[in-house]
Amino acid sequence: MNKSENGIFPAVCPLDCPDTCGLLVHKQDGKIVKVEGNPDHPITQGAICNKVRHMAERVHHPERLKHPLRRVGPKGEGRFEVISWDEAISEIAGKYKQLAAEYGPESIMPYSFYGNMGVLSVEGMDRRFFHALGASRLERTICSAAGVAGWKYTMGFRGGTSPEDTVNADVILVWGGNIVSTNMHQVVLAEKARKRGAKVVVIDVHRNRTAQWADWFLPLYPGTDTALALGLMHILFRDGMTDDAFMERYTVGYRELREHAAAYPPELVSDITGIPAADIEKLARLYGEAAVSYIHIGNGLQHHDNGGMNVRTIACLPALTGQWLKQGGGAFRDNGGYASMNSRSLQRPELQPDARVRAINMNRIGEALEMTEQPLKSLFVYCSNPLVVAPDAERVRAGFAREDLFTVVHELFMTDTALYADIVLPATSSFENTDLYSSYWHHYIQLQEPVLEAPGECKSNREVFSLLGLAMGYDPEVFGQSELAMIREALDYPRNPYLNGVTLERLRAERHVKLDMTPKAAYLDHLPTASGRIELYSKSMELAGLPPLPTYTPLKEGYDGLRRPEQGTGYPLMFISPPNHNFLNSTFGNVEKHRKMEKRPLLQIHPEDAGARCIEDGDEVIVFNGRGDISLTAMVTDKMLPGTVISQGLWWEGDGRRQRVNILTPDRLSDMGQGATFFSATVEVKRQAGNRPLLSE
Numbered sequence: 074m075n076k077s078e079n080g081i082f083p084a085v086c087p088l089d090c091p092d093t094c095g096l097l098v099h100k101q102d103g104k105i106v107k108v109e110g111n112p113d114h115p116i117t118q119g120a121i122c123n124k125v126r127h128m129a130e131r132v133h134h135p136e137r138l139k140h141p142l143r144r145v146g147p148k149g150e151g152r153f154e155v156i157s158w159d160e161a162i163s164e165i166a167g168k169y170k171q172l173a174a175e176y177g178p179e180s181i182m183p184y185s186f187y188g189n190m191g192v193l194s195v196e197g198m199d200r201r202f203f204h205a206l207g208a209s210r211l212e213r214t215i216c217s218a219a220g221v222a223g224w225k226y227t228m229g230f231r232g233g234t235s236p237e238d239t240v241n242a243d244v245i246l247v248w249g250g251n252i253v254s255t256n257m258h259q260v261v262l263a264e265k266a267r268k269r270g271a272k273v274v275v276i277d278v279h280r281n282r283t284a285q286w287a288d289w290f291l292p293l294y295p296g297t298d299t300a301l302a303l304g305l306m307h308i309l310f311r312d313g314m315t316d317d318a319f320m321e322r323y324t325v326g327y328r329e330l331r332e333h334a335a336a337y338p339p340e341l342v343s344d345i346t347g348i349p350a351a352d353i354e355k356l357a358r359l360y361g362e363a364a365v366s367y368i369h370i371g372n373g374l375q376h377h378d379n380g381g382m383n384v385r386t387i388a389c390l391p392a393l394t395g396q397w398l399k400q401g402g403g404a405f406r407d408n409g410g411y412a413s414m415n416s417r418s419l420q421r422p423e424l425q426p427d428a429r430v431r432a433i434n435m436n437r438i439g440e441a442l443e444m445t446e447q448p449l450k451s452l453f454v455y456c457s458n459p460l461v462v463a464p465d466a467e468r469v470r471a472g473f474a475r476e477d478l479f480t481v482v483h484e485l486f487m488t489d490t491a492l493y494a495d496i497v498l499p500a501t502s503s504f505e506n507t508d509l510y511s512s513y514w515h516h517y518i519q520l521q522e523p524v525l526e527a528p529g530e531c532k533s534n535r536e537v538f539s540l541l542g543l544a545m546g547y548d549p550e551v552f553g554q555s556e557l558a559m560i561r562e563a564l565d566y567p568r569n570p571y572l573n574g575v576t577l578e579r580l581r582a583e584r585h586v587k588l589d590m591t592p593k594a595a596y597l598d599h600l601p602t603a604s605g606r607i608e609l610y611s612k613s614m615e616l617a618g619l620p621p622l623p624t625y626t627p628l629k630e631g632y633d634g635l636r637r638p639e640q641g642t643g644y645p646l647m648f649i650s651p652p653n654h655n656f657l658n659s660t661f662g663n664v665e666k667h668r669k670m671e672k673r674p675l676l677q678i679h680p681e682d683a684g685a686r687c688i689e690d691g692d693e694v695i696v697f698n699g700r701g702d703i704s705l706t707a708m709v710t711d712k713m714l715p716g717t718v719i720s721q722g723l724w725w726e727g728d729g730r731r732q733r734v735n736i737l738t739p740d741r742l743s744d745m746g747q748g749a750t751f752f753s754a755t756v757e758v759k760r761q762a763g764n765r766p767l768l769s770e
């Protein structure tokens with residue numbers, strides 16, 4: 074199409090959200106005037122979230138970066154001069170050649186995540202470039218690494234129940250996921266089930282929007298979910314609600330698990346979790362007696378020291394009741410496996426001069442920037458905002474402030490991270506590019522073709538890494554490859570039978586193409602665990618030094634119902650900082666419209682905890698621990714059990730106060746998958762003297 078044409082054009086939501094909606098973009102005079110859900114998309118069905126309905130505010134924001142910039146003031150101050158792309162590219166390539174010669178190419182590292190979910194944007198030319206350079210490899214563990222590892226120990230394959238089947242469920246457990254805000258089309262599907270009489274139960278540390286919508290909310294202490302799941306197993310085994318024939322055929326270790334779960338009676342589990350024993354009994358019966366039961370395992374409960382085990386344990390439940398044989402039964406943690414593409418073609422790992430290149434975990438970026446042996450000398454940040462989203466954020470900021478660190482940030486906006494860059498490159502929005510999208514929840518692959526002219530001199534990730542590759546003198550065949558050729562290669566992947574029949578031609582004609590789900594009929598017969606079965610007992614875990622059976626381990630920092638704050642480690646309140654409704658991680662944190670909808674960053678605190686600290690609703694409070702302090706506005710509410718405080722949303726620094734929640738979160742790694750432990754944080758809270766806003770720094 075002609076990018077300046079008026080009209081209505083198909084598009085894809087690029088955000089890191091399971092729903093990956095099909096959109097219709099209404100355009101007039103080169104600008105988006107309206108964004109709506111595509112009514113023809115089988116999952117979107119014409120409905121999208123508030124955030125993206127207001128996407129035009131972000132795409133056409135007056136503060137969009139439009140030209141390459143070079144820093145002229147101190148890091149963090151935000152003084153830059155405009156330079157040309159030629160200057161920017163040759164400066165970066167020159168610096169990289171010099172660093173590679175002087176310190177080795179591992180002194181350079183990418184730092185990226187999924188600010189844009191397009192395969193070409195974040196898993197294509199960028200990866201080729203860093204492979205060819207021989208840069209340190211980034212382990213992208215910030216989101217769901219612990220949960221994916223835990224799930225895989227039990228099920229082997231990164232895929233579970235198909236979303237569209239969940240309308241058949243009679244009981245839906247939403248466990249540690251705030252789906253009203255983070256996966257709205259699962260709510261639509263659950264509503265259909267509910268019309269048939271299904272019950273929706275939310276298990277969470279917070280009476281969030283999802284809990285308010287559900288039929289039953291069970292609040293528990295953070296990080297105690299494994300104990301709850303074991304308590305449910307105890308009752309299922311005790312009362313004969315298990316499907317022994319299923320377990321005999323499809324699992325290993327059910328006898329060992331039965332014996333093991335005997336040690337988790339409801340009274341003990343109640344003491345640990347804070348859930349009354351009678352409610353644990355009631356939940357076990359509801360789950361065990363349901364004809365079809367579905368568990369949505371959210372991301373929240375795996376952002377803990379014991380997060381892998383939480384997911385690994387909950388993932389065992391559907392096997393106990395034989396739910397995997399029911400349409401709509403089972404569980405979901407991540408369906409990314411169904412849509413896996415030819416990543417070798419896209420990313421070309423063989424370009425690496427040495428495949429044994431070091432790997433650095435993105436959750437430890439603060440620590441990594443402090444290394445004195447083989448130090449990191451350059452970071453290239455794209456599709457991520459680490460100063461806001463990474464744990465122990467002041468440590469991260471201190472690293473980025475290093476005068477000798479050469480930092481490039483490719484961004485749409487001058488984020489808190491970009492303020493620390495030496496070179497800032499202006500990025501296109503996803504609507505200005507061609508890209509390929511899959512979902513980690515539903516089964517539709519989508520194609521985005523450009524519907525807007527890029528403003529100013531913005532370039533896509535693919536273009537930037539292509540230019541850099543060519544400037545470094547790398548193979549023009551690899552770095553000059555067209556978008557369409559890359560898409561064809563990505564889809565050419567016979568090893569994934571679900572991708573069968575998904576082609577560029579069909580995508581162009583149909584916009585969204587469903588994966589071929591026929592191989593799923595043999596799902597249980599081809600589980601890629603060591604035994605080929607569902608592993609209730611996991612030898613692989615044993616070999617990795619983990620308990621082979623689901624086992625509850627308390628959080629490292631904090632407490633549960635047995636180990637009270639005075640006996641726990643750290644500070645007296647558990648600090649949970651999950652996403653908010655109107656931002657997408659830190660994206661939209663600078664858009665007036667979205668900020669207004671969220672009002673301001675709050676600390677939700679229980680009346681008992683507030684009373685003990687003379688804190689009243691609306692007071693400015695200081696929230697602190699050994700890592701630092703932030704200022705928030707207190708909201709006194711009983712939405713949590715006493716002892717837990719909540720602050721939703723990844724706000725940018727601003728409003729004259731220090732408010733990045735990650736200043737308080739630990740950079741410890743989870744029990745499995747080396748994932749993030751954002752929610753295993755403890756804090757103390759005090760009323761701000763004179764209730765004046767605290768000046769940052």
Ligand SMILES: Nc1nc2c(c(=O)[nH]1)N[C@H]1C(S)=C(S)[C@@H](COP(=O)(O)OP(=O)(O)OC[C@H]3O[C@@H](n4cnc5c(=O)[nH]c(N)nc54)[C@H](O)[C@@H]3O)O[C@H]1N2
Binds near residue numbers: 216276649653659
């Ligand atoms: N509106 C909006 N949507 C989003 C995002 C966003 O920022 N905003 N982010 C996107 C991304 S990247 C992701 S990964 C997903 C995440 O979306 P979800 O899967 O919903 O996960 P979270 O929102 O991280 O956490 C969900 C819930 O876990 C709870 N929780 C914390 N600790 C525990 C615990 O120990 N046990 C239990 N049972 N619950 C606990 C939190 O209180 C929270 O309500 O959402 C995506 N969608």
Ligand SMILES: Nc1nc2c(c(=O)[nH]1)N[C@H]1C(S)=C(S)[C@@H](COP(=O)(O)OP(=O)(O)OC[C@H]3O[C@@H](n4cnc5c(=O)[nH]c(N)nc54)[C@H](O)[C@@H]3O)O[C@H]1N2
Binds near residue numbers: 187455651658
């Ligand atoms: N305390 C706490 N911290 C958390 C979480 C939490 O729940 N609590 N959630 C964690 C989770 S689950 C995740 S996934 C991470 C997310 O962390 P990030 O992946 O860093 O997510 P965003 O904050 O949305 O930042 C993405 C950035 O990419 C930019 N961007 C978008 N499109 C493009 C593009 O095409 N090119 C380039 N170059 N840039 C682009 C956007 O402008 C935005 O600034 O945060 C984690 N941090």
Ligand code: SF4
Binds near residue numbers: 086088094125257
């Ligand atoms: S953020 Fe999620 S729900 Fe909103 S439009 Fe994008 S994919 Fe759909």
Ligand SMILES: [Mo]
Binds near residue numbers: 089215216217372
């Ligand atoms: Mo995430």
